[in-house]
Amino acid sequence: MKTMILLALLSLTGFAQAQTRVSGTVTDRNTGKPLEGATVAVLNGPSTFTNAKGQYRITIPSQATAILQASFLGFSSQRDTLQPGATSADFSLQETGLFVKAVEIASLRAGRNAPFTKSDLSKEDIAKQNLGQDLPLLLNQLPSVVTSSDAGAGVGYTGLRVRGSDITRINVTVNGIPVNDAESQGTFFVNMPDFASSVNSIQLQRGVGTSTNGAGAFGATLNLSTNEYNEKAYGEVNAGYGSFDTWKTTVKAGSGLINNHFTFDARLSKISSNGYVDRASSDLKSFYTSAAYISKKTAVRLNVFSGKEKTYQAWNGIDQNHLDTDRTYNPSGAIESKPGQFYDNETDNYQQDHYQLFFNQALRPDLNFNIALHYTRGRGYYENYLNGENYTDYGVQAPIVNGTPITTTDLIRQLWLDNHFYGGIFSFRQEFNRFNWSGGGGWNRYDGKHYGKVIWAENGGFDKDYRWYDLTAHKKDFNIYWKGEIAITQKLRVFVDAQYRRVNYELNGFRKNPGLMVHEKYNFFNPKGGLTFQLNDQQHVYASYAIGNKEPNRDDFEVVAAETPKHETLRNLEAGYVLHAQRAGLQANVYYMNYKNQLVLTGRINDVGAYARTNIPESYRLGLELEGYYNLCPQLTLAGNAALSRNRIPDFSEFVDDWDNGGQKVVSYKDRDISFSPELVLGYTITARPIKGLSIDWLGKYVSRQYLDNTSDLARSLKAYLVNDLRFNYTVPQTFFRELSLQLMLNNIFDVKYVPNGFTYAYIEEGVQKASNGYLPMATFNFMTGVKIAF
Template sequence: MKKQILILWIMCLLTTILYAQEKITLKVINKKMSPIPGATITVDGKTMQSDQLGILTFLLINPEHAEISVKHMGYHPKTFLLGKTTTAVTVQLTESSIQADEVFVYATRAGENSGTTYKNLTKEDLQKNNLGQDIPYLLDQTPGVVVGSDAGAGIGYTNMTIRGSNGQRINVTLNGIPLNDAESMGSFFVNLPDFASSTESIQIQRGIGTSTNGGAAFGGSINIQSDALETDGYAELNNTYGSYNTWKNTFKIGSGLLNNKFAFNARLSRIVSDGYIDRATSNLKSFYVDAGYYGKKHQLKATIFSGKEKTYQAWDGVPEDKLESDRTYNVFTYLNQTDNYTQTHHHLHYNYFATDNTTFNLALHYTKGAGYYEEYKAKEKFAKYGFADINIKDSIINTTDLIRRRWLDNKFYGFVFSLNHKFNSNQMLTIGGAANQYKGDHFGEVIWAQYASNSALGDKYYSNDAIKNDANIYGKWNGSFGKLYTYLDLQYRFVDYTFEGFDHNKQLTDVNVKHHFFNPKAGLTYSLSTASSIYTSYAFASKEPVRNDYVESAANARPTAERMHNIEAGYRIRKENLNIGTNVYGMFYKDQLILTGEINDVGSVLRENVPNSYRIGIEFDGSWIVSDKFTWNATAAFSSNKIKNYKEYLGVLDENWSDTGAPQVIKEYNSTTISFSPSTVLSNEFVYALYNPFRISLTSKYVSRQYLDNTEAKERSINPFFVSNLRFLYNFSIFGIKNMDANLAINNIFNKKYETNGYTYGGIDATSGLRLYGNAYYPQATTNFLLGLNVRF
């Protein structure tokens, strides 16, 4: 009997899905009755966009209960219930005298008809996954992206690659202001914990993309826009609890628009976790405050946000021989083997709306960072720290156990600007640029030693100062000629980088380099119909070496700037229930700085120039609304990533794996795969709405083999992995509360043991001539969960 009831229930459910759907056509227009293309339309939590005629068609069950939200930059948003018998509706948006905060990022983002390869993530996309994990984890379901973390659970230090390029080659801007560290070129999201809770949208451009501020994008760029203006006041309380004693607590409050001119927002966050890896704890705190004046002609918005992190070090990974017996092994055991850093950002944005067609934007910024990592070191030689030998009863002591701190005290400041002018409905010009200066003080001190020798507390055993000046100016022209859209983008960038003094190895390191880069870009988009288009683009960019490239390189192998030609071509289609983008690309490098597979003593990757290399591939990004209940999202990236005529230099090692000083052994390869560059990256998401406010999603990710060095040796590689996650999301409102979201994420539901990153080291055995190597990996968490409850008043 129960079986018959179950079958009957399933039949009724299928009947509902198949026959109760109604096709809804929505058209978005302005007060002149002209269509608004690219309007963001949210239907019961699903976010879509109108086509070039301002039209979106979709399927709904019980449309009278459907809540529709429509918004577009420069217009007042509109939210309404669809209604019982409505199958076609026209939504007229009125222009806002208060422009939305998208003007902060407009100059550095790709537009609707841009000939570049990009993906936009809305606030709704981010919120459904924001349970405390770092921003890279929120981008995991975008094409060609691979993410991982030192602690194994996505909290603390995380890493990300796009098209095989790591964070040093991914340009990140926040409201148009560079976020990458000026010296390492990495973006350390651990310093901005829970910034996703203050993010309105993120655009990910793959390849070189459009001109932006800061370092060149050699794998991709991430353009983050902070929270946009909300006209109504609100308060939010967001809490998460999960595996490994993970907690996230967030409180937000906003005034809404006061006196039709003023508004402020504030956020306070705390994230703590024990981590999957032993002792890999994280204690992260942050705040965000903004206050703005929003007039018809002028806007002024001040923003201050800060992050403070304390993480236990896990950067040495897990030795290969312990992966089976002790996957959570951490070589560090000293109680305070921690990384400690505080970073505070100050932004001041000014916008001037001279006319309906001309806008000027100026932003001043100042970032202050300071912190250290503390380490226990055994049997360190006195000479390494400038200590004198000790003579005790005719016994010479020249080593000691000690605790040291390596400090970084830095500041980064400057301005960015853009001038946007629309000549007519077919042509627009943007002129923009930036000028920034970075000052960094690197020094180390010994805070305890078994034998102090002639040292005193507060002495600096090394000190090195750095100054980096970075300026750029660009011009972007966009034009349309019937169905053909074109753009031309020209950028000039100047870099002046100097550092001098002794590095952490007591080696005198003085570097002064200047770079002049000219980076042209051009593209074409042709509209095949109101729903589809094809595009192609060419871009050239140059990128300077980072600090470690100089410090860790041999004196006769100084790094040089790298250059890249990028060709993109693609096809986009956006229909009533189908959204697909597919593209091919070629990235051709001269003197590419590639990862050698080794790391230094603080976990930073080492790189070397190779004369000729390339990355070519094909990517797919699709979403299919099968029914009002079921949506299928998928991405795919297939690539070939090769170095031509690669030379590997190997040291000759004794029985203790110490370099003998003998001449290096050179091995040559005609063609070999670039390290950490998987040939296949796939992601998949099934979303099922059991009923209107309750959704279930199953996401999966596959990443093919990655090589730890540039020799294609399987014994020095990361095994392919396939991981699936399950998520339950329930949206409801009770007791007059505006909105509540209950969110349960069960990650790695099949309990897979996998690694996303690693490193290798070794050389040639002096006796046998055989290859010696050791591998270490960064295991990721087995099955774990995060449970969140978000309340909005």
């Protein structure tokens, strides 16, 4: 099968002789000035960008007509039908006369020539792979990215790591507004189902990146934008079905521009799946609405979106025996007194509502201002069936039955979160010929409640909906930043970025330690700077140095009382080369990330018997990343990326439970790998367009061995894996709809049994150190189909 697929794709190279190079310029119709960064694309084919002179060059089939489209933000798109043999096409775009620039995005994102390492995905890139999987899996083909799914098929709880850093170390914003949870600092995309269907563009900055709002970026910054301007009315229906009884239905509509000023967009989605793992079902619902008023100098936009999820828990993983014999086994909900039976509502239930209000104003032709207010309301719980729980752990006196105290009981409990997150952001942006600057910041407050309810107990003894803890937490986060970019010469640009961030954190007790109060304040200064040197219109090199600081998360504070965790500091050096040619593109960069007081799991037990992260003095990541593409011909594009890294902790002490004598023993290590940090991550995509309207993508992902802890012990690691997928997108020729397209995704076509995520527990028994591993396996071969009807 591998040989047949390879031969089929390579045979398309025979079309390489039947192609023509087309070149031209894209300019502003009113001023005649070139438009740098405008997109020029062959309809259902390759695309490119204009250079600083507004010039482009692109390859089209020479034996057939081709439709070229030029587009640029704030201008009306323009199309041109090229006859066979045409070699040039110029575009003169008309400005819309409306203020459609998203100032909040422009102020946070790294620009085209900024000295930071980044990858961008367009709306089209997202749409061609969006069949219901959670948003992290749509980023799987980007450099240094490793994804996982608790349910095994990408629907429900999913994981994302960039350069070995998990989602709690990745800053995530939606239209510049932070969405990381204030306490865990993670982002749970399961609470935002099908959000990718409303996203217009994504930028992933690797490393510290530029200053942004919200949590500190210790691995990457993920910026999502939804504030797109749609000039014409539209309607769209997307429906899909696939393995594990997975269903996706999305309905979208927009008014277009009404009375030259008003627009309205809406989306309604439902996704359901039984999951690859037993009982790992998901029931996800969401909506997105956006209303805007746009004039020549002013734009006001209100976004309201919400997600509601119910997922059967699958995060407990399986042991080695089940991985070998029954890899879909799910231990969650097991009832020990009834072997083989499981509680049918071992579920996570959560709803999250978002409100965003934006005001953008052009103060002068070269100076723009933005302010936005936001409010996020989250509430929900996860429910567990627990076997043999002690009454004393719940502050309840054991009931007496027939004169004998009953000290334990099976019970069902719910752990609740009730959260409010609100605040505002602002930014200014000014652009001159040789100097651009932006400044801004934000203030956010989090008010959260944590409480637990016992809703059933086999042996009684609890009042109805008994609460055994009821705690509060508060967090205030303020930041202000300024960024400037100046052209010293025509080729040399200097970038400077400085941010001050202040965090006040108040924790009023923990579930297992209600008397522990935490009141911490942090003042962080995060400077960044870099250089970009333009070799020519298509190539530049860059270098940057950035410092980031990050406060501990909620769980880190539940530690030994005398050892309150310290904040972490990251010093990040990046250097790279970028080529944006008409037929090919390449980005090559090296990075060095040096951590001070990084918080990692060491096996140490805290005051309440839980395993907590502790600070280690020094650790580092050193890596090389490559990303590129080559348009071999109009019918065939090759793309790939590679990330080679060394991730080390010079000195590491592990705390191991001693089952023989009680307590813990300390084991020291030198020069060990940082957990979940593969030394090699590869991705490749071969895109074939054998006939008009049909695109076939062969995608591959290789991830080398990952260690489950920081000991570099092979017995506590995940094996390397290589997974291949096939993706088909076909636009059906017809005239009844604006667009009718079909999608088919064949995932893991070679039926590889692989595991990208897990955990480990070390202990000493009979004088021998042992390990018990947990694994979260991914699905073997599976498929997803979809149809899109656009009006």
